[in-house]
Amino acid sequence: MPSPRTRVVVIGASVAVVVSAVIVVLSVSTSTGGPGATAPGEPLRDLAAQVGLRIGTAVDTDLLGAEPQYDEIAASQFSTVTPENVMKWEVVEPQRGEYDYSAADELVAFAQEHDQLVRGHTLVWTNQLPAWLTDAAASLSADELRGILEEHVTNQVAHFKGDVWQWDVVNEPIDDDGSYVRNIWYTALGPDYIADAFRWAHEADPEALLFLNDYGIEYGGPKTDAMLDLATRLRADGVPIDGVGFETHLDIAFGKPDLLAAMTRFTEAGFDVAVTEADVRATLPVSEEQQDLQAELYASSLRACLQLERCLSYTVWGFDDQYSWIPGWFPGQGAAGIYDEFMPKPQYTALQRELEDAIGSMPTRREPSAHLG
Numbered sequence: 128m129p130s131p132r133t134r135v136v137v138i139g140a141s142v143a144v145v146v147s148a149v150i151v152v153l154s155v156s157t158s159t160g161g162p163g164a165t166a167p168g169e170p171l172r173d174l175a176a177q178v179g180l181r182i183g184t185a186v187d188t189d190l191l192g193a194e195p196q197y198d199e200i201a202a203s204q205f206s207t208v209t210p211e212n213v214m215k216w217e218v219v220e221p222q223r224g225e226y227d228y229s230a231a232d233e234l235v236a237f238a239q240e241h242d243q244l245v246r247g248h249t250l251v252w253t254n255q256l257p258a259w260l261t262d263a264a265a266s267l268s269a270d271e272l273r274g275i276l277e278e279h280v281t282n283q284v285a286h287f288k289g290d291v292w293q294w295d296v297v298n299e300p301i302d303d304d305g306s307y308v309r310n311i312w313y314t315a316l317g318p319d320y321i322a323d324a325f326r327w328a329h330e331a332d333p334e335a336l337l338f339l340n341d342y343g344i345e346y347g348g349p350k351t352d353a354m355l356d357l358a359t360r361l362r363a364d365g366v367p368i369d370g371v372g373f374e375t376h377l378d379i380a381f382g383k384p385d386l387l388a389a390m391t392r393f394t395e396a397g398f399d400v401a402v403t404e405a406d407v408r409a410t411l412p413v414s415e416e417q418q419d420l421q422a423e424l425y426a427s428s429l430r431a432c433l434q435l436e437r438c439l440s441y442t443v444w445g446f447d448d449q450y451s452w453i454p455g456w457f458p459g460q461g462a463a464g465i466y467d468e469f470m471p472k473p474q475y476t477a478l479q480r481e482l483e484d485a486i487g488s489m490p491t492r493r494e495p496s497a498h499l500g
């Protein structure tokens with residue numbers, strides 16, 4: 128038989144267990160994604176909204192609806208989404224003339240449900256083309272290939288008319304040395320395929336903002352010069368181009384780019400800009416010091432964007448290390464995201480702090496009037 132004192136202790140302990148259980152249940156029920164999905168402080172999208180900046184993430188649509196914490200973070204932290212793969216040619220037109228927009232439509236619906244804008248990625252590129260096209264390319268006449276390109280761009284942009292805020296119309300057209308990438312389009316059609324794609328996209332959705340998008344233009348040098356030259360010539364020829372996307376896939380081994388200087392050259396030439404695919408990789412395992420450097424590279428790229436009224440959006444290329452493209456492409460490297468296993472990393476906090484500091488001290492962009500669901 129327990130003594131009265133033991134009974135009090137036992138009862139006290141039981142009450143404590145019940146109270147903690149209630150607290151756990153309450154805190155989990157406030158967030159469908161569980162404790163990891165809730166980051167301390169204001170969500171990135173709420174902070175960014177206070178300076179009119181759209182903050183985005185690439186989304187792997189295979190995870191939507193399959194991983195609740197993924198959905199929870201994608202919805203609560205970001206105000207734009209980019210399909211990581213499902214608007215690419217091999218997915219949307221796997222057979223000639225047969226379009227499949229089902230996965231991309233799901234993402235558009237997700238975005239509309241969560242008051243997010245969509246960056247369309249991408250209409251014309253070198254990679255992720257379907258086999259029917261790459262196999263046939265060499266035997267097609269230039270006219271036939273141009274016809275296929277026109278049909279594809281027109282069909283895709285028309286399908287998403289009114290739903291896509293910014294399109295990456297042409298992706299990665301310039302090589303590191305500043306020459307044109309020798310892809311199937313350039314080989315058959317020369318550089319005119321770029322102007323044509325912008326014109327067809329504009330005809331299909333005159334409201335969408337149309338971008339060139341590329342990597343490695345953050346550091347200056349021949350590729351940045353060539354991209355500025357290309358955008359300027361397109362504009363001078365009356366081609367409907369609005370902006371240039373800076374992918375911003377950074378690696379701590381290459382140091383910090385002067386992104387502000389690079390982007391300013393484009394804004395001064397009259398273009399909008401956007402950070403479209405930010406991540407910061409490092410060789411694994413990452414030391415604390417290296418992680419600090421990763422956080423600083425995230426912060427400084429966001430700061431550059433915040434300083435420019437014409438920098439319309441800042442997008443990370445996926446938010447969680449578990450699903451990053453980096454380890455598959457750069458063996459031995461990784462930790463490039465702002466979350467890991469749905470827990471915010473110092474890289475997340477660095478972005479949050481940068482946004483907090485920007486409120487009241489950085490230019491405010493106008494809310495985009497169109498494409499709001």
Ligand code: G3I
Nearest residue numbers: 211212248249254255298299342374376404444451452456
């Ligand atoms: O869909 C197949 C699947 O059926 C198959 O089982 C699996 C086995 O490997 O592969 C799947 O395809 C993968 C695809 O992503 C979809 O997950 C490809 O192997 C893989 O190579 C592909 O990688 C994508 C890469 O573009 C391809 O170029 C990455 O996820 C994506 O993050 C990356 O994104 C690009 C941007 O579009 C442009 N800028 C650079 C950026 C990083 O490379």
